[in-house]
Amino acid sequence: MIVISGNTETDTIIQMDGHHFENCTFTNCVLAYSGGDFSWLNCSFDRCQLRFIGSAQKTINFLKAFGMVPRQVPQKANAKGSSLVN
Numbered sequence: 001m002i003v004i005s006g007n008t009e010t011d012t013i014i015q016m017d018g019h020h021f022e023n024c025t026f027t028n029c030v031l032a033y034s035g036g037d038f039s040w041l042n043c044s045f046d047r048c049q050l051r052f053i054g055s056a057q058k059t060i061n062f063l064k065a066f067g068m069v070p071r072q073v074p075q076k077a078n079a080k081g082s083s084l085v086n
Helices: 055-065
Strands: 002-005 008-010 013-015 019-022 025-027 030-033 038-052 077-085
Parallel strands (some): 008 025, 013 030, 019 038, 025 038, 030 038
């Protein structure tokens, strides 16, 4: 994975797949995810949106078909902390 450390991003699209983020701040960004591995450590997200692409979007559509994901548009999200997705 590509390591990105200490970045502050505002009003941009961030590709999550294949990246590990450390000590980054994201404000009003679009977090694009297409199903690959990613992680973050000690990052904050303020008023960010999620965009699912490719395989990730197909998974969301599958879950929606079974009523497991709400169909309404969610609010922008705020979060802090760490995560590992793989």
